[in-house]
Amino acid sequence: MADFRLKAEHAGQSAGLLERVKTGDLDAFDQLMRANEKQVLGTALRLLGNLEDAQDAAQEAFLRLYKSLNRLPDIQEIRPWLYRVTVNVCNDMHRARRRRGWEPLSGPEPASTQPDPELAWVHQERGRLVEMALKTLPEKERAAVVLRDMQGLTTREVAGILGSSEVTVRSQISVARGKMKKFTDRYLRKHL
């Protein structure tokens, strides 16, 4: 489970990094982006299903972070703040580009650490199937599942990011898992 709190030995360095960023140090901001880029781009990619759109969303999220740095007194607030902004940006982009329809992942292939090529292929296909199932979900349920099950946040953290209660998040995740299960079963029956 991911924890928003940074380790104590890194907290001082991170606070210094935030102070440097606030003074306009772009190298420091670059470091801050490196520390959070997997979180932001990974979440955006899972929510949008398209690398190009995910990069646009990540860019927007980091630009918003740069503008809002003075409103973030503590570096520990950056991570949940970035999740929240990333989800909002992705929702905005999803609404704006709804007409375009979903596209398959244009960039990375779901990678697998399986040594067996056949198992790796199964793992990869499973990833694609989940990705397709995710696309069928409403945006709030999709965000809840991505943050909870793929980003590994706790229900409380997801509730804080989405501005919902924990009960609502549990319900959304439960409903979303049911829908995904139905979708994958139906898909496998149809194609196998």
Added chain:
Amino acid sequence: MNCPDWEQDSAEFREHLKVCEHCREFEENAAAMRDLKVAPAAFAAVRQRVLSEIQAKKRRAVWWTWSAMAAATCVAILCAAYLLPSTQRPAALVARKDPPKIEWPLVQPVSHRIHHKSSGRSLAQAGPVRKTEPLAVVKMLTDDPNVIIIWLVDQKGDSL
């Protein structure tokens, strides 16, 4: 899939996965999505775009600052050019010398003498009573420096 045990910590969760097929299946699917790897170039591209955008915004901000300062300077100069002469005008008036005062009348009133031929005496007759109104003097220079035409004009505009 919707087991309440899903939220428990990882050790108990792993135990639960051994007995719950639905949760196991979902966890495998989620793990497949978690393994989604993005090329480092994609991260670098995002960072590069963000930094370029920030630098461009900084340049635009500097340009706007200088433009605003230049515009403010122009406005200040225009205001100064408009306001300063009006504030200096009274001082100029004070410093200016009054025009030389013209002594009136320039021409003494001539009493018209009527020579009475029969009596041989001349009667001094007072000329028409002239009010000592200020007269305007118009001097006209001619080509000949010895010839100057002088007009005396009263206030009604009649020449004398």
